[in-house]
Amino acid sequence: MLAEAGTNKIVEALSELNVQTIVHIPKVGPFDFSISNAVIYMWASAVIVFLFFFIVARRLKKEPDGLQIVAEILLNFATGHLTGQLTEKGKKYYYLILTIFSYILVTNLVGLIPKPDALLPYTPTANINVTFGMAIVIFFITQYQGFHRHGVRGYLKSWLTPPGVPKLMRAPLNAIFFVVHFMGEFFKPLSLSVRLFGNTIAGHVIILVMLGLLLQYASAIVIIPAGLFVVIMLAFEVFVAFIQAYIFSLLSVVYIETAINSSH
């Protein structure tokens, strides 16, 4: 969908971003339920995350070994550093945040592993639908917490001007504040999803364009710098995978926490 394969090698390399249908299932209305490589890698990463924590939880020891050390680092990260801002009230979201963090990390890393032709590589987080799906969950939790804890009046009141504004200016400022906050609530999930999607796909596009350059102009002048760039960029992508998983979960925590403590 993003680019058709043609004679140009760069365009051909970019076609790797297309979704490859593995098992074709007829469309139901506008919905396409075909099993594509994106879906398979999503399931695979979900299974990896599940199995990892399941296996660790089944054989917990006093003196942690191998896997348990990794799991404890992740858990400490999620419950301590990451959700350090979530107060006692938001404690039940520790595990949601931990799951989101591990899932994004695994999906980002899964896309970097070379794979056979039958199942082309695809990073699920390089698809706006996946990231928006996760962001919309955070959106509903945020709104639920806001309305549940402060009531409809209390929560809507927190969108208006803070106390201390002169009486004369309160009415026009209230209108502006309400519109800005109302729009802001909808832009939160949008920016959350576009950030993750953009970061992932931008890295892949750069790598693919460089690989396309290698294939298109097969001469030493291009191959040496472009090849080096691809290697460095791939290493950087591993770093970005961690940073983006961290940022997505951190901002989710910030949003939920703002809704929980939204009274002025």
Place this chain on the structure above:
Amino acid sequence: MDAPTAARLAAGIGMGLATIGPGIGIGLLTGHTAEAIARQPEASGDIRTAFIIGLALAEALALYAFVIAIILLFVVK
């Protein structure tokens, strides 16, 4: 100039312009973070968290432009 040519031109120029703002922002952010850590090394954990949040918010601006550029390149035919 026909529509696809204009769209390609707009994607390239727009992407280039969009990196200016976040570039300045991330530069300032990194500089001040380094300064803050040098001044108070024991607070480096908190400073780093704030740095990463700011980094994410700043670079998201360039990514919005990137998404628009992709739309311009591949949707306008």
